Structures are given as structure tokens and as C-alpha cells.
Amino acid sequence: MAVIIDGKELARKIRENLKEEVDELKAKGMAPRLAVILVGDDSASKIYVKNKSKACEEIGIEFEEFILDENIQMDELKKLINNLNARKDISGILLQCPLPKHLDVNDALKTIIPEKDVDGFNPLNVGKLSLGQDTFVSCTPFGIVKILEEYNIPIQGKHVVILGRSNIVGKPLIQCMLQKNATVTVCHSKTENIEEYTKQADILIVAIGKPKFVKKDMVKPGATVIDVGINRGEDGKLCGDVDFEAVQDVASYITPVPGGVGPMTIAMLMNNIVKAAKEK
Numbered sequence: 416m417a418v419i420i421d422g423k424e425l426a427r428k429i430r431e432n433l434k435e436e437v438d439e440l441k442a443k444g445m446a447p448r449l450a451v452i453l454v455g456d457d458s459a460s461k462i463y464v465k466n467k468s469k470a471c472e473e474i475g476i477e478f479e480e481f482i483l484d485e486n487i488q489m490d491e492l493k494k495l496i497n498n499l500n501a502r503k504d505i506s507g508i509l510l511q512c513p514l515p516k517h518l519d520v521n522d523a524l525k526t527i528i529p530e531k532d533v534d535g536f537n538p539l540n541v542g543k544l545s546l547g548q549d550t551f552v553s554c555t556p557f558g559i560v561k562i563l564e565e566y567n568i569p570i571q572g573k574h575v576v577i578l579g580r581s582n583i584v585g586k587p588l589i590q591c592m593l594q595k596n597a598t599v600t601v602c603h604s605k606t607e608n609i610e611e612y613t614k615q616a617d618i619l620i621v622a623i624g625k626p627k628f629v630k631k632d633m634v635k636p637g638a639t640v641i642d643v644g645i646n647r648g649e650d651g652k653l654c655g656d657v658d659f660e661a662v663q664d665v666a667s668y669i670t671p672v673p674g675g676v677g678p679m680t681i682a683m684l685m686n687n688i689v690k691a692a693k694e695k
């Protein structure tokens with residue numbers, strides 16, 4: 416039976432340490448402050464923003480929310496971002512995605528200056544990550560690295576197989592794992608015979624958004640399985656991209672959904688906001 420990774424507890428410890436740093440920064444007059452922009456009223460996005468504001472409040476990071484009409488035009492959105500870029504009291508800016516289809520998400524994300532890009536989505540920060548330079552690492556990949564480190568799961572020399580190549584998870588994860596000297600394989604929707612790759616993984620990281628896609632017979636005995644997916648199963652309950660109940664019998668470590676990668680993503684966002692405030 417696999418060890419079930421407690422992302423919730425790990426995230427709690429990280430937030431506790433960050434709270435001390437936030438107190439020190441406040442004492443020096445360098446209070447961290449996050450600006451969040453939400454366009455439209457997508458219900459999932461609202462929940463994500465609420466969770467982020469709760470985490471900020473808990474550790475003393477100031478939080479300012481900008482809710483924009485879903486019909487807003489690109490020039491108005493960029494005007495707001497530029498105002499926030501210029502404000503000295505704002506340490507980090509987060510644009511909640513997805514955006515309505517008429518808006519150019521890449522243009523919007525690159526408008527956030529790299530120094531305030533706490534999500535690590537500005538192309539300059541993406542480039543820095545791939546060059547191995549100090550930057551804001553996007554929060555989900557960063558959280559996964561922390562999980563592996565905290566549980567002393569070796570990465571160097573290991574075969575890491577990543578399912579999914581999105582800009583926010585799969586792609587930055589490739590760089591994170593290469594920097595840790597893993598051998599990395601990336602699979603996506605066009606990969607043929609995907610189980611041939613998954614079965615080779617010492618560490619299997621799944622971020623595809625397909626409920627319970629990874630079955631027991633796709634996993635090498637003793638592998639570490641990290642499940643990024645957040646889905647609603649047929650029973651209406653939250654589930655990941657991995658068939659948790661079955662796969663926990665063969666894996667050595669496994670993350671649950673909920674309570675695995677999700678809380679770590681938010682903790683690493685808090686980490687990035689504190690980093691931004693310190694480097695201001």
C-alpha cells in the first residue's frame with residue numbers, strides 16, 4: 416500500500432513559516448499585497464479566487480480584488496494591469512484564467528511586469544525558468560517539487576513521466592524536473608500507446624483533466640504517483656486523473672484528490688508573493 420502524501424499538512428507548515436516572514440516584512444514597512452483580477456463570473460474561477468483570498472488573509476498578506484465585466488475590452492484590461500504594475504504598494508498581480516474568449520490571454524499575461532508575475536506566466540519568467548535562472552516558478556509545478564523534496568523522494572537519475580503539456584503545469588514541470596537531473600518523458604493527447612511510457616515511470620505526474628484515466632496496470636510497482644487533475648466523477652464527487660483506490664495498491668507514494676497537489680499550489684503562490692515583496 417502506498418504512503419498517501421498529505422499535501423494539506425505540508426501546505427499548512429509552509430504557510431505557517433511564511434506567516435513569520437510576512438510579520439517581519441510588515442514590521443519593516445514592506446507589507447506584501449496581492450492584486451487579483453477576475454473577468455466575468457465563472458463559478459470555478461470565483462471559488463479559486465476565494466481560496467486564494469482566504470490563504471492570503473490567514474498569513475497576513477493584503478488582498479485586493481478587481482472584478483471586471485465579462486464584456487470588458489483588451490485595452491481596458493491592460494490599462495488596469497498597467498496601473499497595478501505602477502503601484503508601489505502592490506507586490507504581486509494575478510490574472511485569474513480562463514479569460515472570456517474575446518480577450519488575448521497571452522497579451523494580458525505578458526502585460527504583468529516580470530517582478531510582479533507571481534504566477535510565473537510572463538514569457539520572460541518562463542524563459543528564465545528554462546535557463547535555470549532565479550524566477551517565479553509557476554505554482555503547481557513548484558508545489559510538486561516541494562512535495563517530492565519534503566517526502567525525500569529522489570528525483571536525480573529517475574525517469575519522470577509527465578502526462579499533459581499545458582503552459583501552466585506540464586511544460587514548466589519539464590524544466591523543474593530537468594533541473595533536478597531527472598530523465599523526463601512528456602506525453603499528451605497525441606501520444607500513442609501511452610501505457611508503454613507510464614509503466615516506465617519512477618515518478619508519474621498526471622495533469623490531463625480526465626477523471627481516473629491512469630489505471631493500476633499503467634503504473635510500475637513502487638512508483639511515485641502525483642495526481643494534478645481536479646475533476647467531477649460520475650458520482651458527482653471530486654476526483655483526480657488517477658484511479659486512486661486501485662493505484663494506491665501498486666504505488667509507493669501517491670497524492671490524493673482533494674488534499675494533495677491543490678493545497679500546495681496555493682501555498683507556493685503565497686511563497687511567490689512573499690518573494691516578490693522581499694525583492695521589491
Ligand code: NAP
Pocket residue numbers: 555578579580581582583584585602603604605606609622623624625643644645646676677678680681
Ligand atoms: P489543459 O490545459 O487542458 O491541458 C491538458 C493536457 O493534457 C494537454 O497537454 C493535453 O494534450 C493532455 N491530454 C488531454 N487528454 C489526454 C489523454 N487522453 N492522454 C494524454 N494526454 C492528454 O489542462 P491543465 O490546465 O494542465 O490542467 C490539467 C488538470 O489539472 C485539470 O484537471 C485541472 O483542473 C487540474 N489542475 C489542478 C491544479 C491544482 O492546483 N491541483 C492546477 C492546475 C490544473 P494536448 O496538448 O495534445 O491537447
